[in-house]
Amino acid sequence: MTPSFRHYQKRPLVFIFAVLLGGCIPFRYDFLYIQIHEESMIVTESGRFPSGDTMPHDHVPMPNKYELRRHSYVLNAGLGQSVNRPAINFSALTNDGDELLISGTFAQECYGVLIPSEGQYELPPPRALQLTFVWVRLSLPECAAAGPQDVGDGEIAFKIFNNQDEPLGEEIIRFSVKKNGYFIEIDSL
Numbered sequence: 001m002t003p004s005f006r007h008y009q010k011r012p013l014v015f016i017f018a019v020l021l022g023g024c025i026p027f028r029y030d031f032l033y034i035q036i037h038e039e040s041m042i043v044t045e046s047g048r049f050p051s052g053d054t055m056p057h058d059h060v061p062m063p064n065k066y067e068l069r070r071h072s073y074v075l076n077a078g079l080g081q082s083v084n085r086p087a088i089n090f091s092a093l094t095n096d097g098d099e100l101l102i103s104g105t106f107a108q109e110c111y112g113v114l115i116p117s118e119g120q121y122e123l124p125p126p127r128a129l130q131l132t133f134v135w136v137r138l139s140l141p142e143c144a145a146a147g148p149q150d151v152g153d154g155e156i157a158f159k160i161f162n163n164q165d166e167p168l169g170e171e172i173i174r175f176s177v178k179k180n181g182y183f184i185e186i187d188s189l
Contacts, residue, residue, distance in 0.1 A: 031181045032086040033062060033079055034135060037174040041066035041077060059181030072168045073100055073160050080132060086177055091130045092160045100168065101127040101161040111135060112154065127161060135177050152177050 045065035066077040073092050080087035092100040104114045112135050116128030133156060153176050160168045 025186070027185050028182055029185075030179045031059060031183060032135070032177055033180055034086045034088045034133070034175050035063060035178050036066050036077060036088075037176065040171075040173045040175070041068040041075070057181050057184070062178075062180055068171060068173075070169055071095075075102075075158065075160065075171055075173075077173070085134055085136045087132055087134045088175070089130055089132045090156075090158065090173075092158075094162075098163075099129050100163075101129065101165075102131055102158055103127045103161070104131050104133070104156050104158045106133065106154065106156050111152065114156070131158075 043063040043065070044067045046063050047061050048059060064079040068075040073094055075090065075092050078089050080089050090102060090104070092102045094100060106112050106114055112133060115132045115134065116130070135154075153174070155172050155174045158171045158173065160171070162168055
């Protein structure tokens with residue numbers, strides 16, 4: 001009869017030996033997310049993120065949807081996540097709810113990318129209905145001297161356009177990358 005997992009829980013040394021013998025090691029990484037500064041956008045929803053079975057340890061509720069209202073448009077932002085790479089999605093609407101095109105630029109080019117929802121990563125990002133910003137260290141030759149940066153501050157400059165390709169406005173959104181709990185995964189050697 002094969003021992004159950006509960007059997008190993010009662011005997012920690014046996015469990016550790018079995019894990020090491022099996023070639024698996026626990027790996028801990030921080031849950032990172034992007035928090036927009038209050039002077040840039042207002043919070044419209046807070047809660048736990050992500051939902052479901054992948055909830056990080058020591059995770060507390062946090063802002064996860066934002067909005068910036070202007071006389072001719074509304075800029076929306078919502079948290080996204082790609083494993084341990086924090087992301088945030090941006091889109092713009094008219095006050096009547098019609099989609100608008102946006103373009104954006106990010107100053108720290110070694111630590112983040114803007115990706116349009118309709119395509120692939122390009123420099124500069126094209127105008128799109130939605131842009132996703134991902135905080136990740138890029139593997140570009142000019143970034144080789146830049147060290148890893150888990151948390152930090154930055155800003156994204158956006159331009160919003162109507163359907164006739166006329167500019168409606170420009171916004172600078174300031175943010176911080178923060179830690180909120182951690183994950184533990186079992187990885188093989």
